[in-house]
Amino acid sequence: MTAIYCGKECYRKHWRLHRDACKVEAEIRKSEQGQLVAEIRKWALIHRGILDLATTHALQLDVFPARIHTHFLSLALSRPSCSFPPTSPAFTIAAATILPLPLPAAPALKAQTAEIIKRGGLGVAQCVLTCGDARVPDACAVLERPRTRVVLTNWKDLLKGVVEGTVREEELxxxxxxxxxxxxxxLDRKDKYAAITWSNGRVTGHTLSKMDGAFCQPLPTRL
Known part of the structure; x- marks a missing residue:
C-alpha cells in the first residue's frame, strides 16, 4: 500500500489511521513471499538433477574448476499465468546469467565447502533462484574433482527443455x-578440452585449447 502526503506534518497526523492498514499489507506480502519461497524450494528439489548439470556446465567446472570459488549461476524464474493448463510447470526459466560471487561467503557455505574439499571434492557450486522479490540460494555439492574436460554449450536449452517438459531428463x-x-x-594434452552440443542423443562440437585461442578442431562424427 502506498500513500502520498503533502509533507511530514500531514504524514504524522495520518499515521495513526494509516498504520494498521500498512501493517496488514506488510503481513500479507510477507506471507505471500514466504509461500513463494517454499514453492521455489520444492521446484528446485524436483529438478535437482538438471539444476546440478546446468550449474556445473554454466560455470564450466570440468575445464575451469577454480570458477567454483569465483562465480555463480543466477536463474530468474517466471510463473505461468492462470490461463495455463494445470499440467504447466510451476516455474519456467526467464533468464540465466553467470555472475561473480559476492564476498564474503556465508559461514555455513564456507564450512560446507571446506568439508567437501577436505574429502577430496571440488566444493559447492552456487546457483541462486529468483522470482520477483523472492530469492532462494541453491547449491550443487561437487564431491569429486573433474575427471573429464568437456563444456556443454547448450546447457541452457536443456535446462529449459527439462523444466518445460519438452526434454525428458532420462535422455541426458x-x-x-x-x-x-x-x-x-x-584430449591427449591437458590444455585441450571439448565444447559440445547434446541434442536428441547426438553430440557435435569442437576441440579447443586453453592455451591457444586460435586452436579449433571438429569432433569426429562418431564417438
Missing part, C-alpha cells in the same frame, strides 16, 4: 559416458 543419462569417451580418446 548417456551424456556422462560420452564425456568420458571424449576425454579419453581426444
Amino acid at each position: 543419462a548417456p551424456l556422462g559416458l560420452v564425456k568420458y569417451r571424449i576425454t579419453a580418446r581426444l
